[in-house]
Amino acid sequence: MTTPYRTSVRRVSIARLISLAGSEAAFIALIAALYTRTHSTTWVSAGLLAAIGVRGLVAPLAGSLGDRLDRRHVMIGSDLGAAACFAALVFLDEPAALVAVAALASVFESPFFPASSAAIPNLVPTERLTWANATLSSSASIGRMLGPLVGGLLVAAAGPSGAFAANGASFLVSAALVASVRADFRTRRADDGAHAGLAAGFAFLVHDRTLRTMTAAWTVMLLFVGVILVAEYPLTEQFGMGSVGYGALVAGWGVGVVGGSWLAARVLRARTEVQVLVVGTLVMGVAMGSVGVSPWFAPIVGLMVLGGLGNGLIDVAETTLVQLRTPDAVRSRVFAASETLVLGAFGVSFVAGGPLVDAVGPQPVYALGALGAGLAALLLATLLRVPVTAHRTPEDELVAEPQLAATR
Structure with a gap:
């Protein structure tokens, strides 16, 4: 059954x-x-x-x-x-x-x-x-x-x-x-025709304008945002909050992501994925930029919740967009290719993060994160007039239909 x-x-x-x-x-x-x-x-x-x-x-x-x-x-x-x-x-x-x-x-x-x-x-x-x-x-x-x-x-x-x-x-x-x-x-079986090989996920990302632009946007943003992860603990030390404050920052972001995911389920509609991506990226940018100038710690925790909310919107919209634009035969490799590029951007950012935080302090680094989010939003905005094309096949619908029927 x-x-x-x-x-x-x-x-x-x-x-x-x-x-x-x-x-x-x-x-x-x-x-x-x-x-x-x-x-x-x-x-x-x-x-x-x-x-x-x-x-x-x-x-x-x-x-x-x-x-x-x-x-x-x-x-x-x-x-x-x-x-x-x-x-x-x-x-x-x-x-x-x-x-x-x-x-x-x-x-x-x-x-x-x-x-x-x-x-x-x-x-x-x-x-x-x-x-x-x-x-x-x-x-x-x-x-x-x-x-x-x-x-x-x-x-x-x-x-x-x-x-x-x-x-x-x-x-x-x-x-x-x-x-x-x-x-x-x-x-369906993978590695048929144009989708053969380990690099097929990267090839699909490169040749699909929407996914290519979206991946470029995240790479740019994460080159800046990864540095913020290095700055989080020094930021709490700067305000004298230590490990308790660090836990509050991490928890606040997580609460925001949960809220953003809940909101995405209610506002995201067909063909609005890019709009939600742009909004979510701008929300993250505003939150990070505001952390960079806040003179008090308590508002920073609230700003982390706001940034996490933007992150939650992005997560749901991005995943949905990749699923809609990617055929089943190569879908897992496309997700893996995106993950490779994201982790690569994080890695570069982690290496630069320590010396940068030591040089300028933790709060100015958040301004860099806001800059990265702004650049990413500009890239994503170029897709606002690009139609979302689903690669869902008749076979996909045949698989989903019995499960839909089982709930009726």
Whole structure:
């Protein structure tokens, strides 16, 4: 019996929430373990590269799995492989071993996001894509918001090993939820004709004007915004708020993303995706620019909520637009290609962030973020008159129709 599409999306969303919360908790534990055992920022940098940089390197291959194989099986395999890695981390102490196994865990985790994002159009009818993406975005944001809090508590109570064990268990729960969904996660074999090869996602991005311009906009913006992530903790220190203030900033942004996702589900309509992207980008820019000039900390927390709201609007509109413009046969690789470019921009920004914050201080860096958002909005505005063309096929509709019928 086919699982109703609403139930399918909610189970995938809960799976993403649980696995992301566990991963964020384990990330806190990894950094804590490396620093307390070595007191070396070099090992902390190695941990960051293992947790984030490796995903960018393997994203093209990870995305191809979601187009070549059953996406449901890819997601389950991703979760089980990551669970095994974090189970192994429980028993490791040497920094080199921790970093190596954390990098392997990142390899296993990488296929889940592109496969799950690419599968959504196969699970729901076209008119419900916005709702489905908003549900996924909200769940992911809640997971990212709760994970660091849970990770800090687990490390304090049971040490890093406790957080690693909890994350391994979270991946098992996620795998079970995905396995419980009885639906077609994809429709056609990939690598047919023009969409062959690992680089097909990049090729599709380059040749589609809308996706090319959107990706360029995010790359420009993130080259500036990534520096802000380096400046967040120094900003809280500047106002004497320390780790409590840092937690408030992270939580405030997460609350905003959840609100933005909720709002997107209610205001996003067919052919308005670009308008929502422009508005969301401008909202982020205004929020970041205002942080750069605020003389008090309390308003900054509110501005982070506002910036997160813009981020939530962007997340839902962007995902929906990629899904509408990308054929099923290459969709997972397109999401993976976009992720590679985003992580690459973040990486460059992270490298420049430390010296820049040291040179000018944390608040002026937020003005740079506002500048990046403004440039991105200008790029996106060139698409306002470009029609949104859906690549949804008759086969896609045949997959979604039984799930729609199951809810009637």
